[in-house]
Amino acid sequence: MSFQNVSCLGGNSSINCSVCPKENMTSWGHTMDQLYTFFYLIIFIPGLLGNSLALLVLCRFIRKKTKAIIFMINLAIADLLHVLSLPLRIYYYFNHTWPFGKGLCLLCFYLKYLNMYAGIVFLVCISIQRCAFLMHPFCAKKWKRRYDVRISAAVWLVVGLCCSPFILMRSSSDSSSKSCFKDLPTRKLNLKLAATMMAFAELLGFVIPLAVIIFCSYRITQSLCSGLQAQQSESDKRKALRMVLVCTGVFLFCFAPYHINFLLYLMVSQDVITNCPMRLVVKHFHPISLCMASLSCCLNPIIYYFLTTEFRQQLSRHGSSVLRGRLMSLESSSSFRE
Incomplete structure (x- = not known):
């Protein structure tokens, strides 16, 4: 977004924003492209391998779909969708051109936010289910796997619809444009609509999920300290x-x-904030915060491995069987040669 024709107040005088940050934003734009390129290159392989292996183990080798396994499967799918779009993002930020069409550009742009908010909701679902099953073990025994499947389908539908404004705000009438992602133009909204969208996204996408996860942590900690819920062991x-x-x-x-x-x-994008230094700080930190959000694709598989006993057991068992099979094939080929 250009800073032209924006009046910034600095002290007692009015400063033209097109003058003070122009060179800084140009150099930062190049730095931002490099940041995205190297960061996506770094997380692509771990994210692809980690989530692919997680899906393989969770779907194929875990028969008992309890302890939020269904939600973990959906979380891995959300991460994998974003990871699969990273090569196209890397291509754009390295070559500074987009030859793949507007539709694919908007799809990759959309997958970023779909992954973020689907990941947030499924983390909340995992926390709620672990807490609820611990507090009410008899209800856990009656819980059906299809309930988790229906909840997951509802999450995808609701999150998918709620993320659509992100691409609507970045859509442009120029279908021949070679720009994509951060270089897509942002549509101007009236202040009331922008404030409503802001409040909606922050409340449902961050504040409420954070409150729910913290509450679940508090309830489990309280149960652990008070010695209640004798049906559950201290280990559980x-x-x-x-x-x-x-x-x-x-x-x-x-x-x-x-x-x-x-x-x-x-x-800043709606020109509500007009102070030059403030605009620069916000714009500079935005790509860093997006990279940190993408890092969840590599961190979520850690949840599956280190915190799910069944996952470790099945992964170790499968890995051992593969290793034994290869050793046996090597022994047989060696005997044949002899």
């Missing part, structure tokens, strides 16, 4: 607490910086 309580605390940590590290900066960034 500690496992549930670790799961929810790690979900909280991933949530705060990956998504809190983006949502804190998002309020300011939207006000």
